[in-house]
Amino acid sequence: MAATADKAKRALRAEIRARRRSLSSTKAALAGEGLRRNLQTLVTARGAQSVSCYLSTPTEPSTRPFVTWALAHGIRVLFPISRDDGLLDWTAGEQGGEATGLWGISEPAGERLGPRAINDVDLILVPASAVDTQGTRLGWGRGYFDKTLGSLEKRPPVYAVVFDNEVLPDVPKEAHDQPVNGVVTPSRILDFSCD
Template sequence: MTGDLAPQKRALRAELRERRHNLTRDERSAASDGITEQLVALTRATGAKQVSCYLSAVDEPNTRPFANWARAEGIRVLFPISRTDGLLDWTTATDEEEETLGIAGVPEPLGELLGPIAINDVDLIVVPAASVDRTGMRLGWGRGYYDKTLGSMERCPPVYAVIFDSELVDEVPRERHDQAVDGVVTPTRTVEFSTRSARHRRI
């Protein structure tokens, strides 16, 4: 694919942001409960002892209750910290999270930086997404942090994107650098894709 897809991606992201912004408080609360239930079940099914997750922003599917559950269960949780070079550092979850807005404008915890390679130790990766199609192709928010991270891992554990139900679609615009995911978690279900990339088969 070529750079001609950039305007199409921007328009789709803007539409998805608007839809998320228009969700009611009750819809967000129900979605949060469902996503937590699905993520807990996924973590138990994979037997993950270490997971990477992210601090959700206001309009994103809420991952915070899941992170709190994982920490209470003794599961090590890594959160991403954006860097100016386009890579991600990582820090561990603590009992009392202090937050700031990172370079990418999303919430990030304040903690000891563990470096980009810390992600190699986790058993499950939970990532944000704007949308995912039924082949597992992920449309991110245009910053490229996760595409770079996932694309550089030699032994990548299962990767699941967290989205709202309507954001699982037939097709998203795809470019060469875009990375697929193994599945999606929505408020009502967890979907695993039958077509996985060779990168994911090396776990």
């Protein structure tokens, strides 16, 4: 059963990667602006003063306009930094610029605060390749966010960030996959559970 789910996950990730690579720069920019508006609405509605958010890659829905807005409005932003032990370190703000991280992904180059720093945020924003309407998140296969979310004692609301066509009726799920409370796309915010 696990081998079947893993195979289905790999196929779906490949399909989504191909779709994302074919997205025009104009559509990507419009999606980034829609995403900023919806993330801004979510953070404001929840009264979040501290959030964790990742720096998007060129093929992901752009979180960068939102990060700029959040920092300009005094919201503390923690960014993940990949470690080779499968855990995430965190850094605050973007004062240190960016560096290429463990997997060739751009990460903030600030002071490392350790894996426990995320325990103090009001809202967690995570990357995903797809999310289904039951709150199952399909990540990119390394398990960093599943480990992080599974280790939190008091978990704040977690929202995945995807393009509109990546909210699906169902995605493959395995026992270690951590659910999300909602999803934010360029055109909408969906809540899956009360917290």
